[in-house]
Amino acid sequence: MPVVPNGRVLFKEIPNGYPIPGKTTAYDETQTIDTDNVPLEGGFLVKILVISVDPYLRAKMRDPRIKMFTEAFIIGESLYNWAVGVVIRSEYEGVKVGDYINGTLPFQHYAIFKDMNELEILDNTEKLPLSLYVGVAGMPGRSSYYGWKEFSSAKKGDTIFVSGGAGPVGSMVIQFAKAEGLRIIASAGSDDKIKFIKSLGADVVFNYKITKTADILKKEGPIDIYWDNVGGETLEAALDNASMGARFIECGMISGYNESQYPIHNLFRIIACQLKLFGFLNTDPYLHEKYDDNFRQEIPKLLANGELQYTEHFTYGLENAPKALLDVQVGNNLGKSVIVVAEE
């Protein structure tokens, strides 16, 4: 292969509100790479295939002086996230051409790595589509699995409310809850999403843009578990309709990522109803240690044999990534958002 452009998606400036394609994040094709001859200096060259687009990325588009749970993107450099690529050249022991690399990769067509730090060779024994390893078999899958196992204390007959029910995390949680005999209330923001959630077996499904969450929960609650992907007014409604001793699994609050956080007025419900709120990150070493082996043993199998359902929302071409990044913040994706950078 001759010298080719090495397209990248750069962090251009900190968004004030939603990330704007071409302004806050932009595709750039000024760099080139000679994939046959670029010096590896003992490392390996990866051709990037699929990259995950997740709500949490908005937190990385911030002033780096503000400390948070995740590093800030650096202005002028490539974005990066969970991804899968394939090794096309290697001088690194233990990594060979054709190996699939799973981990944190840049929003680029190609990248050279000096070591396997935060990377692993994908052992895809179930022959799943690679994209699943950044979705339900990857980070969002782990979020749902870890959070469910550690915090739900689910009992058959409990009522659970899942907001953001059509996303990779929410849809997995719905299926875990279904398998354990819970009654499921779930919300999403479009007809297609509602249809998908219904197909997973949720009992009460509603479009929060049409029906008020508070009204549904008043009618269908109280809830014993709230899986929160949304925060804000949705969380406030869940607090108002929680049963005594309910568990709140705080996984995401996308309602506040691009607009100022809606302030919550009814936190006294935490005491009055003896609620337990569990905030967690899928990067927690404790949860990883406790559950990751089981996750790897169980989940890919269930996906392979069709016992777990999923949807994916593909964006083809890295040049369209800035739009995909915005879409996930707005909620225009149906299912796990994945950028297909290259076919193999």
Add this chain to the structure above:
Amino acid sequence: MPVVPNGRVLFKEIPNGYPIPGKTTAYDETQTIDTDNVPLEGGFLVKILVISVDPYLRAKMRDPRIKMFTEAFIIGESLYNWAVGVVIRSEYEGVKVGDYINGTLPFQHYAIFKDMNELEILDNTEKLPLSLYVGVAGMPGRSSYYGWKEFSSAKKGDTIFVSGGAGPVGSMVIQFAKAEGLRIIASAGSDDKIKFIKSLGADVVFNYKITKTADILKKEGPIDIYWDNVGGETLEAALDNASMGARFIECGMISGYNESQYPIHNLFRIIACQLKLFGFLNTDPYLHEKYDDNFRQEIPKLLANGELQYTEHFTYGLENAPKALLDVQVGNNLGKSVIVVAEE
């Protein structure tokens, strides 16, 4: 004894804001009782000695149509709360003259009971002042003990912040934390309270009316445990200054009992810092079952031999109870507020 007035404190109307002595709660002496001859119909007659005044009573002064964790007071009837009285006549098997009765008693001088429902005979083996059985050896003591044991996951060297540090709950928590080698930050609202908290061994003590909680926590934090008696802006400051994995023990939110609850803007910190928020009530049967025997074995002994310190704020005369009820909401009491209805 001849016929005597049976003074009572009545719930007159639902307060709009703070409870107003003489208006929302009022002392009434229109009823009389012939203590020698009043028919007991198989029950027993109690002379009430001490009654607890607690922040949570504000929740009972509400529209009874609003469901909450505690029953509403009934307009026109006596208030009631944790109290100790002495039996002066009895026709009830197992209850004899001179027995001390501990449990929920009305704000009255005398009351007749038909059974021991929600009452127990006080077995004061440590010869503690009776008032302690509505304070650090009673309900507030149990709150502090149950919450600490169940939720703190305290480790030596952890930093804890206790708001409302001079109250019976907060001051017990400070002493539990001290005993386990924690670094203690504590707040209260007057010089006397600050002095008391310092005497308990807290490391950083401040008057939240003079110094901003957020400033202190920014300087002295981050905090690994927050014991919340206050809610509102104090909780918001604690969220902003929590360490990764911090535990928030949600025991009270007095800042919102009489004024509208300050809305919390930064709940995303729950996720970003993997916080766990534990709301609880001392009436939880699970906690009672798990910890009450230990509480009864440990705490009165530690109080008797001086290993646990406390302060009490006595109001003499039932006629002054309406003022005492207000004072506890405002924070004018130093230590556990107790109404001394009668000497034995």
